[in-house]
Amino acid sequence: MFGVDSSEFLLIAVVALVVIGPKDLPKAMRVVGYWVGKARGVSRSFRQGFDNMVREAELEEMEKRWAAENARIMAEHPASSDAEAVAAAEPVADQPQPDAPVMVEKPVVVAAPEHKPAPQPDSTPS
Template sequence: MFEIGGTELLLIAVVALVVIGPKDLPNALRTVGRYTGKARAMTRHLRSGFDEMMRQAELEEMEKQWAEHNRKIMAETPAVADPAPETAPETVPDVAPAAPEATAVEPAAETPPAERPLP
């Protein structure tokens, strides 16, 4: 970021030692470190917020593209009628079965074995 090399850093340390003095130098470095940490945290927070906004914008753009693509496909594809609904289970009639004496029917003649349907 600042592109400070080793020699420049050494020169800054010597000047700080001469100007601040050896007694107050640790407190000064601690204070500088604290403010540097706060600045980095603030930068990280701003960068993460910016990255989140960019990600949201990209997601919205992708959603628009997918919606457009889906609309195109739906327009090109002919509408298919819904398949017939599955047959409903047979319902039991509401009428009670007839009395046995009312249904007196002669039994049908038995069909020959050759004409019987296979089970």
């Protein structure tokens, strides 16, 4: 991320050891780690908020496209007249009537052959 090479990191570690001292170095590293974690959390929260805003904008754009497409389709296919609507509502001869009994074939069940257990050898002690 920052392009810190291993030699640069070693130089930073030696300077920190000399400036802070070996006694207080672990405590200083904990404090630095704490603040780095806080910064990462803030950055993650910001990124999630930004991603949510982008998703909402894309959703709004998709809704606008859908509304435009829906309007185009409705303009191409205007509402039918009452006679066409009644004809479309009549049942078709190929389809079964809702109150007519429906014939359903029963599935054929084939019984599996019986499995006979293998004979057990006589296990009586001699």
